[in-house]
Amino acid sequence: MTTEQSGSANEGLTGFAHVPVLLEEALELLDLQPGKRYVDVTAGAGGHLLRIAEKVASGDAQHPSVIGIDRDEQSLRTLATKVPAGVQLIHSNYEDIRSAISKYGINTISGGIIADLGVSSMQLDDPYRGFSFLRDGPLDMRMDASQVVTAAEIINNLSEFDLAEIIFRYGEERHSRLIARNIVKARPLKTTLELAEIVSRSLPRNKKKGTARDTSHPATRTFQAIRIAVNTELSSLERFLNEAIDLLEPGARIVVITFHSLEDRLVKQIFKRASIDCVCPPRQPVCTCDHKSKLLIITRKPVIAEEKEVVANIRSRSAKLRAGEKLG
Numbered sequence: 027m028t029t030e031q032s033g034s035a036n037e038g039l040t041g042f043a044h045v046p047v048l049l050e051e052a053l054e055l056l057d058l059q060p061g062k063r064y065v066d067v068t069a070g071a072g073g074h075l076l077r078i079a080e081k082v083a084s085g086d087a088q089h090p091s092v093i094g095i096d097r098d099e100q101s102l103r104t105l106a107t108k109v110p111a112g113v114q115l116i117h118s119n120y121e122d123i124r125s126a127i128s129k130y131g132i133n134t135i136s137g138g139i140i141a142d143l144g145v146s147s148m149q150l151d152d153p154y155r156g157f158s159f160l161r162d163g164p165l166d167m168r169m170d171a172s173q174v175v176t177a178a179e180i181i182n183n184l185s186e187f188d189l190a191e192i193i194f195r196y197g198e199e200r201h202s203r204l205i206a207r208n209i210v211k212a213r214p215l216k217t218t219l220e221l222a223e224i225v226s227r228s229l230p231r232n233k234k235k236g237t238a239r240d241t242s243h244p245a246t247r248t249f250q251a252i253r254i255a256v257n258t259e260l261s262s263l264e265r266f267l268n269e270a271i272d273l274l275e276p277g278a279r280i281v282v283i284t285f286h287s288l289e290d291r292l293v294k295q296i297f298k299r300a301s302i303d304c305v306c307p308p309r310q311p312v313c314t315c316d317h318k319s320k321l322l323i324i325t326r327k328p329v330i331a332e333e334k335e336v337v338a339n340i341r342s343r344s345a346k347l348r349a350g351e352k353l354g
């Protein structure tokens with residue numbers, strides 16, 4: 027498994043502003059054209075969005091040429107002070123992209139849609155958000171603070187079996203059962219460092235310290251798993267990708283940057299399905315599905331960060347970018 031962006035042992039200690047990943051590559055693949063409309067569904071600190079706006083923003087907030095969506099209202103409030111005219115910011119889950127943009131009378135996207143998945147440095151660096159295993163904070167991990175379910179609810183209420191399932195499925199953690207057993211024994215848990223300590227204690231000695239190649243903190247996989255469960259990330263991503271491909275006008279593009287293999291696999295599968303003419307079972311002699319390809323995959327292999335970007339920004343080391351263009 028490739029590691030999640032929060033996987034570095036240095037995670038959460040930088041305190042730096044969010045540095046956008048694969049920025050130039052993403053902008054080039056979006057093929058920005060003035061007069062067309064673009065949506066950044068993970069606006070965050072605006073790293074990608076502000077550059078898109080620089081090139082194509084026009085109109086006003088009611089007739090925007092650039093739309094930024096984010097689930098995190100706090101990030102949007104900060105970003106709102108920086109965006110030029112012609113940009114509209116919307117607080118929404120990207121899985122609801124269709125209804126979010128329809129409020130502005132928009133039903134199709136002429137230019138493109140970009141998603142840069144996962145958490146931002148601001149979210150990771152703020153201990154009160156509960157994403158960090160290096161800074162103590164409440165077990166929260168909600169990207170949207172108005173959501174009811176927190177990490178504490180999941181960790182303190184789920185059965186040992188269900189916890190192990192989550193840690194195994196969303197963290198691809200081989201020691202999930204032992205971790206779940208130790209969590210249940212220590213409940214109730216309140217803070218991120220309590221959880222990180224229990225995970226470290228549950229791993230065999232040789233897994234506790236990263237090797238030269240893998241500097242992951244031992245709690246990386248478990249934190250990733252709980253975060254995915256709290257924010258129902260994979261089902262949101264699946265729904266978003268299908269909606270986004272449908273919303274694109276012919277020639278418009280979709281660019282998605284992922285940070286771990288579960289996300290990348292999903293993007294690859296959905297792009298592939300959208301790019302083929304028949305989805306009938308392989309042994310079926312005659313096609314009955316009526317499926318038509320609607321996406322041209324532009325990146326046969328995912329684009330990854332160059333060495334110099336990885337050195338400058340450790341978050342980029344696990345990033346993979348895939349892009350497609352809507353067919354006519």
Ligand SMILES: C[S@@+](CC[C@H](N)C(=O)[O-])C[C@H]1O[C@@H](n2cnc3c(N)ncnc32)[C@H](O)[C@@H]1O
Nearest residue numbers: 046068070071072073074096097098119120142
């Ligand atoms: C990696 S950051 C994006 C950073 C941004 N591209 C930049 O350069 O500043 C991911 C952002 O996506 C948001 N996000 C994650 N899941 C989301 C979802 N389902 N719907 C909307 N926003 C989401 C997070 O709140 C976070 O702000």
